[in-house]
Amino acid sequence: MKIYRANLIDTPTKDAFRVLEHGYLAVEDNGTIHGIYASLPDELRMFPLEDLGDQMMIPGFCDMHVHAPQYRNMGLALDLELLPWLNTYTFPEEAKFSDPAYAERIYRRFVHELWMQGTMRSVVFATVHYPATRLLADLFIESGLSTMIGQVGMNRNCPEYLSNTTEQVVKGIADLHNYLQQQSPDGRVRTIVTPRFVPTCSNDMLQAMGQVAKELNLGVQSHLSENKAEIAWVKELEPTSTCYGDVYRQFGLFGQQPTLMAHCVHSSEDELDLIQRNHVTIVHCPMSNMNIASGMAPIRTYLDRGIEVALGTDVAAGHNMSMLRAIQYAIQVSKYHYGESAGQTRFLSQSEAFYLATTAGGKYFGQVGCFNPGYEFDALVIDDHYLNFDHYTLEERLERYFYLGDDRDIKRRFCRGKELCEPQY
């Protein structure tokens, strides 16, 4: 057991912050949280205690949708909408990952950036290339960061140079799964079934990916209803489906296994019903949606319906891998809907947005994302002394950190109980 004393802030529920000023957090030797306390219980006084002074300790961030091979394009090439953006900028960049040396160079930086930004959990799209995807897994294992990585499946409506076959992607999923069961037996690094999106995956491929997800009991991630032209195209390609999400459902990729669907900017009522009934989690990516002009996802509406929502940066359509920026944009996009509804649609509160970036994403990993007993100890130690030059409350300090803070303020990082040092890059 080890005890930390710090200003503890987390969101076990979305409606309010839980704040313990100079509280105590006890971590068991297996890396799970024993409890948090306003004053230290007698039975814990025998354990080593580290006083972090006036620093804040918050849960690590969970980026639930990010494309590792697009790291080089981050902050670039944001002048096209989704479909031309893919063809013009993204596919050519992803093609470079057939070269393991290139992959290693970019992926080292990507993993380092996650560490730097305090993103202890991530759910990652790789490329169609198995060797590069396994290499990315190795780099994650080396770093201590927890993640789920998917080798991408795509075999239609995409360049020859960036496609794989159904057999290749199914074998890749199984191979990576077996590899990780040996190399990361505690499940810190896992694989996830990752069809790119309906337009680039034949029915055969979707079916086989659904089947392997079921056989190996793996999660599923993809894209859904991001852009109007994309939705119209899916309707053309799959005219018998009741909605875009229904295509995934037909093939066992829509909640039959735990499922993340990025975007859902323009989901119809029918699609939302299906999402909710099937317990699919929507990954909201507000930076991406603004940058490539997809639209403003009505996340408040989805939350009010009881749909699970988490948050992603979606680099490189998102321009920044900081989950602080994702929090800020999620609130701002929700204020657009507030304005459009003349104040009828409440915008996201600070605690709600923080919940989406920590607790909501963490659920997908198990007991992760807040400081409840039994939860895995993911935490960041934040030194905000530069921002905290006046008598701010702890909640105000956190809010200023969201809007004004950056990686410089993160002094220490813990993932599943282990303190992480800076990865080489």
Next chain:
Amino acid sequence: MKIYRANLIDTPTKDAFRVLEHGYLAVEDNGTIHGIYASLPDELRMFPLEDLGDQMMIPGFCDMHVHAPQYRNMGLALDLELLPWLNTYTFPEEAKFSDPAYAERIYRRFVHELWMQGTMRSVVFATVHYPATRLLADLFIESGLSTMIGQVGMNRNCPEYLSNTTEQVVKGIADLHNYLQQQSPDGRVRTIVTPRFVPTCSNDMLQAMGQVAKELNLGVQSHLSENKAEIAWVKELEPTSTCYGDVYRQFGLFGQQPTLMAHCVHSSEDELDLIQRNHVTIVHCPMSNMNIASGMAPIRTYLDRGIEVALGTDVAAGHNMSMLRAIQYAIQVSKYHYGESAGQTRFLSQSEAFYLATTAGGKYFGQVGCFNPGYEFDALVIDDHYLNFDHYTLEERLERYFYLGDDRDIKRRFCRGKELCEPQY
């Protein structure tokens, strides 16, 4: 004369970057730019040359709308719309500036932050308090940053504790003007006539401020058509005016002197005609407009009409004093209009947004904001080696700096030919 060798990038016009890879910039001893050159002309070879290696040199930023006394509230208190936001958060904070000691503490940080963010030019709202406003002017003089500062006039619909009289504000303007003619004879720090906005200024006050602006030949700044409730209120208060802007016009505060009007999110056609006819510059503040849910200003439409537009952070309704963030949000807000118009309204290009943040704002200060001959030498030296890890073009490097850079990347700062060291705070 002094010569700098660096990667020079600026926007003499908005439609494209001017890029000189490893170019030369010659500065005259009086602080104005002699010229920029792809290769060094023979007649300049006798002068000292400093090679800045692979760093970029860009014009300094111009923040054309920012509230110095709201610095403590930056990144906070963004959960209300304009009018309740003013009453609940902003007026009580501004009231503290009756205390010069408090003012000095906050204003030192504010000036330091401008320096840190590379904002070489700013147009600043102070408060109703003369001593604190003069103190702010002193701190600017000490720093070497160039600015225009306005003591705020407000005498109706505002708390007793934060109002002044017509006589006080007119005397304050004249006194500060005289003071600065002595203390800052080259015009580096100037005063500007600053009625807060129509709802808080009686007709008498507006008239007197218009008159003093004319007599002393000063610029004018205020707020215009930011929020729908505000516009309705102005209509009630001033029923005989043809539009909100017309109230300012009646009193000599709408282009009779060089005028900046912040926001114009919801300006009517009539108001836009008046703005254009009177050569009023709109200061677009996209961060602020999103944070307090004012709406999305249709800046492309204004640019296409030929209206002058510049850019502001509007801290503390804007959450960040970095003009990089203002550039990024200006592009993103314009993409909202692009989306709404199904692609008919072009979004801002990188060069257009950079132009707004430099050249367009600089015009208000004279020949400022790009590297043309005769322009005052305002410049930042940017070391982006962390971002520039692959074969990026100079334009790509600049774009990544917009989206991913911060104050760490600014290595040196020049304003009116003088290199500025870090101000004490």
